[in-house]
Amino acid sequence: MDSRFAALFEPLRIGPVIAPNRFYQVPHCTGMGHALPHTLAALRATKAEGGWGVVCTEYCSIHPSSDDHPYPFASVWDDGDVANLAAIAEAVHRHGALAGIELWHGGSYVANLATRAPSLGVRSMPSREDPIQSQRMDRADIRRLKDWHRAAARRARAADFDIVYVYPTHGYLLSEFLSRSLNDRRDEYGGSLENRARLLRELLEETRDAVGDRCAVAVRFSADGHGEAHLNLEEAQTLLAALGPLADLWDLVIGDYEEEMGSSRFVAEGALESRVRAARALTGRPVVSVGRFTSPDAMLHQLRSGVVDLVGAARPSIADPFLPCKIRDGRIDEIRECIGCNVCYAHDARGAAIRCTQNPTIGEEWRRGWHPERVPPGRGSVLIVGAGPAGLEAAQVLGRRGFEVSLADRDGSPGGRVSRESRLPGLAAWARVRDHRVGQIGRMANVATYYGSALDAATIRDFAADHVLIATGARWRRDGTGRWHSRPIELAAQRVYTPDDVMDGVRPAGRVAVFDDDHYYMGPVIALALAAAGASVHYVTTAGRAGDWSSHTAEQRRTQRAMLEAGIEILVSTAVAGFDGQTLRTECVFTGRDAAWGADALVLVTSREPSDGLYAELAGSGGESQESRVLRIGDCRQPSIIAAAVYSAHAVARELGVGAERPAARERVLIGP
Numbered sequence: 001m002d003s004r005f006a007a008l009f010e011p012l013r014i015g016p017v018i019a020p021n022r023f024y025q026v027p028h029c030t031g032m033g034h035a036l037p038h039t040l041a042a043l044r045a046t047k048a049e050g051g052w053g054v055v056c057t058e059y060c061s062i063h064p065s066s067d068d069h070p071y072p073f074a075s076v077w078d079d080g081d082v083a084n085l086a087a088i089a090e091a092v093h094r095h096g097a098l099a100g101i102e103l104w105h106g107g108s109y110v111a112n113l114a115t116r117a118p119s120l121g122v123r124s125m126p127s128r129e130d131p132i133q134s135q136r137m138d139r140a141d142i143r144r145l146k147d148w149h150r151a152a153a154r155r156a157r158a159a160d161f162d163i164v165y166v167y168p169t170h171g172y173l174l175s176e177f178l179s180r181s182l183n184d185r186r187d188e189y190g191g192s193l194e195n196r197a198r199l200l201r202e203l204l205e206e207t208r209d210a211v212g213d214r215c216a217v218a219v220r221f222s223a224d225g226h227g228e229a230h231l232n233l234e235e236a237q238t239l240l241a242a243l244g245p246l247a248d249l250w251d252l253v254i255g256d257y258e259e260e261m262g263s264s265r266f267v268a269e270g271a272l273e274s275r276v277r278a279a280r281a282l283t284g285r286p287v288v289s290v291g292r293f294t295s296p297d298a299m300l301h302q303l304r305s306g307v308v309d310l311v312g313a314a315r316p317s318i319a320d321p322f323l324p325c326k327i328r329d330g331r332i333d334e335i336r337e338c339i340g341c342n343v344c345y346a347h348d349a350r351g352a353a354i355r356c357t358q359n360p361t362i363g364e365e366w367r368r369g370w371h372p373e374r375v376p377p378g379r380g381s382v383l384i385v386g387a388g389p390a391g392l393e394a395a396q397v398l399g400r401r402g403f404e405v406s407l408a409d410r411d412g413s414p415g416g417r418v419s420r421e422s423r424l425p426g427l428a429a430w431a432r433v434r435d436h437r438v439g440q441i442g443r444m445a446n447v448a449t450y451y452g453s454a455l456d457a458a459t460i461r462d463f464a465a466d467h468v469l470i471a472t473g474a475r476w477r478r479d480g481t482g483r484w485h486s487r488p489i490e491l492a493a494q495r496v497y498t499p500d501d502v503m504d505g506v507r508p509a510g511r512v513a514v515f516d517d518d519h520y521y522m523g524p525v526i527a528l529a530l531a532a533a534g535a536s537v538h539y540v541t542t543a544g545r546a547g548d549w550s551s552h553t554a555e556q557r558r559t560q561r562a563m564l565e566a567g568i569e570i571l572v573s574t575a576v577a578g579f580d581g582q583t584l585r586t587e588c589v590f591t592g593r594d595a596a597w598g599a600d601a602l603v604l605v606t607s608r609e610p611s612d613g614l615y616a617e618l619a620g621s622g623g624e625s626q627e628s629r630v631l632r633i634g635d636c637r638q639p640s641i642i643a644a645a646v647y648s649a650h651a652v653a654r655e656l657g658v659g660a661e662r663p664a665a666r667e668r669v670l671i672g673p
């Protein structure tokens with residue numbers, strides 16, 4: 001154990017239970033919820049094995065009137081749920097960690113699309129995104145809610161959880177009650193702050209009664225309230241002081257969810273610190289909070305300077321489930337640091353199981369038997385062409401497996417697209433994808449790197465490696481083809497650029513149109529880079545808003561705000577139809593109505609073309625199979641997000657020479673006798 005960090009490994013009493021150390025995996029979504037209990041148990045167990053002293057579930061519905069479909073939520077509705085949750089708690093306990101469960105009622109926010117039960121609200125209000133309003137809760141409903149919560153707490157105890165949460169934030173039912181503007185009740189649950197907090201107080205007291213002295217009671221609470229209209233800072237602080245002793249642990253968040261789980265593009269590490277510090281002084285109880293911390297020094301500072309008692313993490317524990325063990329064992333340079341891209345969160349929002357740019361094994365612990373720290377041994381020689389995220393990940397895995405690895409890249413330095421993209425505005429942290437892997441393979445005597453080496457098919461054949469992995473990436477298309485245009489559009493030979501040109505340092509000046517048919521970060525980021533260089537930028541997108549897909553990564557609002565603040569004109573639901581070097585032609589995606597605009601340059605952010613020529617030449621007409629000597633990985637196989645390139649490389653590298661350890665398991669209900 002590295003004695004500098006001993007304080008992070010001191011046990012801490014939380015009510016009736018004792019956390020073995022200060023590493024606390026706060027409740028976080030996994031895209032699995034109640035539907036994938038085996039998958040989830042293996043994921044949570046891996047965190048506990050990696051040294052997290054407390055491992056919590058995601059939001060866990062107490063009753064069918066709180067159903068967040070299609071977003072994957074956990075549930076503790078009945079004995080079946082108890083059995084599945086017990087498997088999770090048991091898996092966590094096996095590694096000496098405590099298991100926490102976040103009891104949750106969604107209130108008006110949810111639409112109950114699966115259960116079709118009426119949603120319940122402090123008053124009747126529209127749900128988050130469906131044309132469905134909640135039922136105003138009468139006294140009988142409040143009584144029933146309390147019964148459900150009590151029963152859920154008992155079930156949580158029966159499933160052997162150690163920490164049971166009450167959850168009055170993030171816009172769900174209990175926050176509705178706390179809100180001055182939403183809570184219009186005239187009874188003892190509305191009006192004064194004391195009345196608005198009555199339900200929370202009762203649930204805290206009743207949860208304690210329900211779990212007895214077996215479990216700790218935690219509360220997830222916003223340190224700075226929910227905004228002036230709902231629960232202002234003073235009111236939040238009054239409640240922290242008044243209710244402080246009713247919980248054994250305060251899990252502090254902040255009112256702005258998009259800041260709380262902000263991406264590295266917009267929110268720095270440790271952004272909650274001052275607000276959490278002020279709140280902790282009021283509770284008189286242990287406090288946990290998050291900050292996307294990956295450095296042990298930053299974690300230690302949080303403890304030492306009295307910000308928190310336990311260092312909370314969701315994303316850093318996803319990017320590296322073994323982060324605590326690595327600190328304990330003095331292997332700090334092995335930590336796979338979260339890059340703050342929010343791809344993990346995005347896939348929950350898409351109803352899919354979690355994935356991570358940095359950690360390809362997350363979510364695959366049960367399905368594919370992947371362990372983040374262990375790979376099967378292997379033998380032989382491998383030549384990897386391309387040292388982008390895919391090539392680097394493959395080199396790292398194959399190096400760990402014992403192969404003789406040669407990694408070549410045309411560029412003089414490694415990183416491929418992450419090196420290029422991390423130079424764009426806001427994306428600096430993405431270089432961690434490169435740096436972690438370069439650091440790891442730098443220590444492997446069996447991995448040789450050849451940067452500044454453009455390889456052709458003849459050289460690769462002459463190299464005579466047992467296996468060849470082609471990881472040559474993809475290039476942005478220069479012809480307008482993408483989602484909207486299935487064929488190239490009419491374009492001038494000059495003054496038409498791609499993101500690759502901008503990443504190469506080209507900065508078109510004057511009136512520059514950026515056509516975004518990709519809808520993620522690249523279009524807005526290119527627009528911002530050009531605006532920063534002095535261009536007058538018109539951003540044209542076929543979507544309804546700027547960087548539309550980044551709503552899934554909780555970045556869309558900040559993206560559009562940053563663009564507007566940078567003076568970028570945003571034209572939505574519009575496609576670029578052509579550009580002759582002077583005049584830009586656009587068409588409305590609904591009416592087809594066209595318009596002409598004066599422009600000096602056009603940047604096309606539409607789609608990418610795999611750079612697979614080398615692969616095609618080497619693989620010949622035979623195509624690829626697991627047995628082929630030549631395989632393609634990453635963007636050269638399928639242009640996608642960086643997480644997909646890393647995953648594709650990991651899968652091929654892990655299975656090279658041995659095939660899959662077993663077929664990927666499917667978790668589903670089977671009709672049986």
Ligand code: ADP
Nearest residue numbers: 386388389390409410416417455472473634635
């Ligand atoms: P991925 O995301 O799949 O890793 P990247 O585009 O980030 O893809 O990386 C591809 C890398 O391959 C780039 O660094 C590029 O320089 C390199 N590359 C492409 N063609 C060759 C080649 N013929 N020889 C060596 N390196 C190449």
Ligand code: SF4
Nearest residue numbers: 338339341342344356
């Ligand atoms: Fe961090 Fe991105 Fe991984 Fe999420 S997906 S844990 S934000 S690196």
